[in-house]
Amino acid sequence: DAKTTQPNSMESNEEEPVHLPCNHSTISGTDYIHWYRQLPSQGPEYVIHGLTSNVNNRMASLAIAEDRKSSTLILHRATLRDAAVYYCIPGLNAGGTSYGKLTFGQGTILTVHP
Amino acid sequence: DGGITQSPKYLFRKEGQNVTLSCEQNLNHDAMYWYRQDPGQGLRLIYYSQIVNDFQKGDIAEGYSVSREKKESFPLTVTSAQKNPTAFYLCASSRGHQNTEAFFGQGTRLTVV
Numbered sequence: 001d002a003k004t005t006q007p008n009s010m011e012s013n014e015e016e017p018v019h020l021p022c023n024h025s026t027i028s029g030t031d032y033i034h035w036y037r038q039l040p041s042q043g044p045e046y047v048i049h050g051l052t053s054n055v056n057n058r059m060a061s062l063a064i065a066e067d068r069k070s071s072t073l074i075l076h077r078a079t080l081r082d083a084a085v086y087y088c089i090p091g092l093n094a095g096g097t098s099y100g101k102l103t104f105g106q107g108t109i110l111t112v113h114p
Numbered sequence: 115d116g117g118i119t120q121s122p123k124y125l126f127r128k129e130g131q132n133v134t135l136s137c138e139q140n141l142n143h144d145a146m147y148w149y150r151q152d153p154g155q156g157l158r159l160i161y162y163s164q165i166v167n168d169f170q171k172g173d174i175a176e177g178y179s180v181s182r183e184k185k186e187s188f189p190l191t192v193t194s195a196q197k198n199p200t201a202f203y204l205c206a207s208s209r210g211h212q213n214t215e216a217f218f219g220q221g222t223r224l225t226v227v
Contacts, residue, residue: 041221041223042220043206043219044157044218045218046215046216046217049215101162102159102216105156106156
């Protein structure tokens with residue numbers, strides 16, 4: 001599994017954009033990059049995933065570096081409900097059958113101030 | 115609504131007793147997983163199952179057992195052999211193909227006294 005490095009914590013103000021970085025320099029060429037988030041006392045929730053191109057969905061955007069050694073999750077307008085632990089998870093080889101085995105690191109604790 | 119259900123939400127047991135945590139999904143997913151989470155830590159994989167009647171050990175399977183007799187159910191038994199069973203247990207499911215979204219239950223918080 002690729003090792004990831006994420007900041008332990010980040011803070012943002014409500015309504016402002018948030019950029020959550022992740023370094024995954026040992027990622028294999030065919031591994032996807034997944035992001036999940038976990039609200040307090042709840043199970044993790046899927047946010048977004050991508051392989052090489054930048055991706056957008058209703059929750060967030062994912063910017064992937066050209067060399068794929070890092071990525072950034074972008075929340076365009078943070079709300080109080082976005083306060084959570086955000087996990088960056090490389091894996092689930094596009095050519096393999098790893099059946100959703102996700103390896104969670106420590107993640108980044110995002111605090112959103114009113 | 116489709117989803118994954120864990121019960122109970124809170125569970126208390128005496129040391130030395132086995133306890134079984136329930137996980138049910140109605141998403142028609144082939145794959146199911148059990149994770150353990152300790153305070154301030156990420157999730158660690160206990161067991162996973164890719165198909166009915168088949169399952170594999172994850173990273174921390176010692177002291178745990180599972181069964182997968184039905185597609186929609188994947189119960190986890192925490193045995194007395196598990197040295198530190200107090201934790202937050204999370205069940206998840208996915209379609210089973212590569213690169214699919216995993217859906218998590220709300221978790222069971224087990225406290226052993």
